[in-house]
Amino acid sequence: MKDEEDLAKVQRHEKHIRSWQKKKPAKLRAAFTHFSEELREEVEVKRPNEINAKTGRRRFDEGLLKLWKKADAEDKALYRKKYARCPDPSVAVYKQDVYYGSVSEKTRKLIDDYARRKPAHKETIADIMRVKTIKALASPGEPVGLIAAQSIGEPSTQMTLNTFHFAGRGEMNVTLGIPRLREILMLASSNIKTPSMDIPIKPGQQNQAEKLRINLNAVTLANLLECKCISLPPCVLYLMTTPLCSCAHQHQFSSGTGAIL
Known part of the structure; x- marks a missing residue:
């Protein structure tokens, strides 16, 4: 997707815009x-x-006006060069879906602001933003209205399904309309029933991904003990435990039994 030649053209045009902005007169x-x-x-x-x-x-x-029309071409060119208008934005000159790196002025400002804070990651974040911009484009004639409506219409079916269960029951209150839509989209439960996520991994990063998976696994005391015994002699309570061998759970948890206990 990345084309160095197209990127160089866009960067030259953006440099021309920045140069004009530095030299622009007080009155345009x-x-x-x-x-x-x-x-x-x-x-x-x-x-x-x-x-x-x-x-x-x-x-x-x-x-x-007649005096301007009779003026020499060199004089006109001199005036136009001295009082040139701001060049068009890169998206007006280079189509975003054809030229890699052609982004809007707002996106360019976001990239520049991030680069000033973290210059070490400038190229990485710039490439990510350029790719995301291309992916966010809609082809001419694409029914973007229907796509946007689907994102609201599919969750809103929950508003009608709940009414069928309470048909004929006047005392049952069912949240409908915009409040129900807000409830579905914005007030999701903090305890998700299916807490899972699909994360793509770059080639050669399997070992780092496995370490991250182990670090994120929840560890309970029952996972680390082989057996436990509680004895109740007079006035004294004894708790005896036998920890599991580290090799039994090293592929599941990052910390060993000794470190946790």
């Missing part, structure tokens, strides 16, 4: 506006404030 005006301010004394017309009924402009403004 077009080349013709500055031209008319500097050469307005050279315009000589009769009745300068009279409005031309055909164009809707003053005679004086039409004189300035």
Whole structure:
């Protein structure tokens, strides 16, 4: 997916934008506006404030326009270069689905802000954001409205299913509408019945993934004891335990029996 040639084109364009932003004047005006301010004394017309009924402009403004049209191409180019407008954003010049690295100005600002805080991870986070941007794009003609509606419509079926069980029971209160939707989407139980997650692993990272799995396993005392015996002599309580051999659970728990006990 990553294309160094496309990325170089986009980066050159973004560098051009940043260069313009550093040199931009206090007032952003077009080349013709500055031209008319500097050469307005050279315009000589009769009745300068009279409005031309055909164009809707003053005679004086039409004189300035004629002066600009008669100016040399070199003079016009000099004005346009000196008072150039800001270049278009990279997404307007390079299509996001064709050129790798073409992201919006807001996404670029997020990448730059993160790079200033953690410069060591600049390239990594930049590549991740570029790939995520491409994956988030919708093809022309794709029914994004239906896709968005499905994300709400599928959970909202829970609002109707519960009503069937209480048909004819006026005293039963069932949460419906937006409150029920909020309950489904935002107020999920903290104790999940199926606490599982599928995590893709990069090639060559199996050993690190196995260590992480072992570190995340919950350990109880019953998992580490082979047997326990409680005796009750007069006025004294004895608890005798026999720990399991470490080899019996080393593939399940990161800490040994001695460290835990």
